[in-house]
Amino acid sequence: MAYGRSAMRRADTCRRRFPCAVAGVFAAFSIAIAPLSTRAEGQNDCKGTVYLTFDTGHMGVAPLVAEALARQQVRVTFFAADERTQHGGSSLDDHWAPWWRERAAEGHAFASHTLHHTYWRADAGVDAQGQPRFKVRPSAGPRAGESFTVSAAQYCQQIDAAAQRLRAVTGREPLPLYRAPGGKTSPALLAAARRCGYTQVGWSSAGFLGDELPSESHSNRALLARSLRTIGDGDILLAHLGIWSRKDPWAPAVLEPLIAGLKARGLCFRTLAEHPAYAPLIRPR
Secondary structure (H helix, E strand, O other), X not given: OOOOXXXXXXXXXXXXHHHHHHHHHHHHHHHXXXXXXXXXXXXXXXXXXXXXXXXXXXXXXXXXXXXXXXXXXXXXXXXXXXXXXXXXXXXXOOOOHHHHHHHHHOOOEEEEOOOOOEEEEEEEEEOOXXXXXXXXXXXXXXXXXOOEEEXXXXXXXXXXXXXXXXXXXXXXXXXXXXXXXXXXXXXXXXXXXXXXXXXXXXXOOOOEOOOOOOOXXXXXXXXXXXXHHHOOOOOEEEEEOOOOOOOOOOXXXXXXXXXXXXXXXXXXXXXXXXXXXXXXXXXXX
């Protein structure tokens, strides 16, 4: 869980590079993957299961991600925070509400990423009632970039506020799960979240797909090759709907070849609602 968004605030976006990135990766891998993925369609015997998840980001690649998922008929789990976007708004605002509703109609699952993408920084002792306190720093919202201390109840409010917004924009019940920004937690933080009804979900080691890493030193081609080599049954995969700092965007360039390649190995895609560790936490609707 050591991977974070260390350079999220750099405004180096790459909107003009998407077509080249997609074409380059598909050209490099079409011979190896296309025949296998064609054979796998309709004949995938589920030799294993993987759980693809997306955290929010600048949302610049969100429409392209949605198109790739629809073409591949893959359902994923979105962890949403109300983050700054390339369009000047935020990822859970009214501009993006139709996009979220469309994903709900396609059968994707949703969970909280804390409303203001609030990083845990350190435990900060307990209050007069013996309840834990935490030092945090949000990267979005009115106090973005500030470090301050919150109570366990206030941290839970951050988790729940994102879930409430997802409920409003999707019309679906979010999962009783959340992802701590950057995967940064402590035992006290996890216990506080569980007391207010939320279980933290990280990602598998092989499931770190690398879209947060600098493209100058971690090319899309290299990240795709590594993922196809290392991902296996049961892995929870992590990607984002746009990373400010990456000059050659991982999505959608790597996304579709990765899905096709994993399908060709007999791996099926499921949401976290079907994960054996988390499915028992979900109340029947």
